[in-house]
Amino acid sequence: MYPRKLSSGDEIRVIAPSTSLRGISSAIREVALKNFASLNLRITYGENSEESDAFNSSSIASRITDIHAAFADPEVKGILTAIGGYNSNQLLRYLDYDLIKANPKVFCGFSDITALSTAIYAKTGLVTYSGPHFSTFGMEKGLEYTLEYFKKCIMDTEPYAIKPSKDWSDDRWFQDQQKRNFIPNEGFLVINAGQAEGELQGGNLCTLNLLQGTEYMPSLADCILLVEDDYESLPYTFDRDLQSLIHQPGFEEVKGLMIGRFQHKSEMEREKLVQIVKSKQELTRIPVIANADFGHTTPQFTFPIGGKGKLAVINGKISFIVIEH
Numbered sequence: 001m002y003p004r005k006l007s008s009g010d011e012i013r014v015i016a017p018s019t020s021l022r023g024i025s026s027a028i029r030e031v032a033l034k035n036f037a038s039l040n041l042r043i044t045y046g047e048n049s050e051e052s053d054a055f056n057s058s059s060i061a062s063r064i065t066d067i068h069a070a071f072a073d074p075e076v077k078g079i080l081t082a083i084g085g086y087n088s089n090q091l092l093r094y095l096d097y098d099l100i101k102a103n104p105k106v107f108c109g110f111s112d113i114t115a116l117s118t119a120i121y122a123k124t125g126l127v128t129y130s131g132p133h134f135s136t137f138g139m140e141k142g143l144e145y146t147l148e149y150f151k152k153c154i155m156d157t158e159p160y161a162i163k164p165s166k167d168w169s170d171d172r173w174f175q176d177q178q179k180r181n182f183i184p185n186e187g188f189l190v191i192n193a194g195q196a197e198g199e200l201q202g203g204n205l206c207t208l209n210l211l212q213g214t215e216y217m218p219s220l221a222d223c224i225l226l227v228e229d230d231y232e233s234l235p236y237t238f239d240r241d242l243q244s245l246i247h248q249p250g251f252e253e254v255k256g257l258m259i260g261r262f263q264h265k266s267e268m269e270r271e272k273l274v275q276i277v278k279s280k281q282e283l284t285r286i287p288v289i290a291n292a293d294f295g296h297t298t299p300q301f302t303f304p305i306g307g308k309g310k311l312a313v314i315n316g317k318i319s320f321i322v323i324e325h
Contacts, residue, residue, distance in 0.1 A: 001125045002307075002324070003078075003104045006155045008040040010077035013070040014134045017063045018085030018112045020052035021045065021134075028138030028174060035137040039151065041078075043134070046070060049082060057087055064094045071103045078154070083135045084111030089210050091116065097123040106154055109133050111230065111296065114203030119216035121306045127325070129154060130203045130226070130294065131302030140177040142169055145299035152322075153302040159323040162293075162301050164188055169298045170263050186291065189270060191277045193313040194287035196256030200309045200322070202226035204295070205241050206233065212248060221253035224311055226303060228260025228295030235272045238262075239279075246282050256311040257288045258320070260295030287313045289320075 006012070014021065036043050046066030051058035070079045092115065101124040107117060108129040117128035131153065132146055139146075145165045152160040167182040201218060202208060205227040211217040227245070229238055245251065257277075262268035270291075277288050289311070294300045303309070308324035 001101070001104055002127050003106045005157060006041065006078050006106055009042070011042045011044055011075050012036065012078045012080050013044050013046060013073070013076040014049060014080050014082055015046040015063070015066040015070055016049040016051075016058065016082040017067060017091060017116055018081065018088045019056050019083045020058060021049040021082040022052045023056060024082060024135050024138065025174075028135060031140055031177075032134055032137035035143065035147065039147075039155070044076070055087065057085060060090055060094060063091055067091070068096055068099060071100050071105065076105065078106035078108070080134045081109030081113045083133050084109070084113060086112055088112050089115040089207070092119045092216050095119070095123075100124050101126060108154065108302065110294075110300070111204050112207055114207040115210055115216070117203060117305050118201070118208060118211060118218060122216050122218040125306070127304045127306040129302055129304055132300060135174075136300075139173055139298065141180050142173070142182060142298050145293065145301070149301035153304060153325050159321055162320045162322065164291075165293045165299050168261065168293065173298065188292060188318050189273070189290040190313050190316065190318065191274055191290060192283065192286060192288040194256070194285075195312045195314065196224050196287055197310045198255040198308070199223040200226060200303055200307050201305060203228070203305065205229045205238070205245065209241055209244050212244065217248070218306075220248055220250040223254055224256040224258065224309055225254055226258045226260065226292070226294065229262070229266070230296040231263040231265035233262070233266050233268075235266070235268050235276065238266070238268065239276045242276065243280065246280060251282065254286060256286050257283060258292050258311065259288070259290035260292050261297045263296050287311055289313060289318060
């Protein structure tokens with residue numbers, strides 16, 4: 001079930017199902033509003049999105065209220081998360097999935113939001129989106145690629161090919177918008193060649209793994225997995241998290257794997273990543289590429305969780321196309 005695409009003049013509701021909106025400065029919000037205005041999208045905020053407790057979040061009841069209100073409001077055409085965090089999986093048992101299914105609309109975020117996006121898809125069949133938060137749009141420099149693919153995925157209807165960005169950054173841009181460090185992009189890293197076509201699943205790996213063994217984990221059969229992690233994922237933790245996913249029922253039917261770019265503090269080197277992937281017999285039969293533009297570095301492309309895509313690595317030539325979104 002695909003939600004209606006966003007179009008000019010639509011209202012987007014910002015909610016905070018993980019970390020509170022309160023932590024996002026007024027300056028960043030102003031930039032974000034200007035970027036949304038450039039797409040002719042209007043922003044409103046969840047009633048409880050500014051609440052903040054000892055965990056820089058809010059009560060389960062407050063967060064559930066805002067999610068339900070956003071889906072139930074006929075004026076709201078899309079829902080965007082404020083930022084990530086650590087606790088959105090607290091909400092899964094309290095969501096009204098019948099309400100969500102009866103009011104399908106765009107739902108987008110990444111990182112900790114992977115738990116919500118994936119659970120909503122698993123329980124309702126509604127395609128959700130792994131892509132930028134509201135806070136991401138507060139970036140003054142280096143946002144062009146992110147905006148381009150957000151629009152391609154969430155506003156346009158045609159299939160789109162995902163190309164590597166020209167450069168990327170892993171700086172703390174929200175602390176200094178002018179002093180940025182952009183690095184030339186070396187492009188995709190091919191680890192295994194091959195071809196794949198299937199349903200797109202994934203997001204933040206350690207968050208996705210929280211759903212293992214629950215009713216909120218979708219089938220992995222016939223899917224192309226896209227996984228990434230943040231600076232807390234060192235090589236040995238990424239290795240075991242990936243192995244845990246490989247042990248899930250249906251992984252033997254996974255068609256391909258794409259790995260998002262690692263942050264500097266993760267200490268992941270290309271040689272280490274290749275060694276990790278090559279050590280797993282279950283991956284030898286499928287195409288695997290890494291250093292893709294999604295996850296916790298800038299910029300990032302948006303992809304549909306539950307949509308369809310094609311991945312091909314033939315004679316060193318790489319093609320990744322999102323065909324249904």
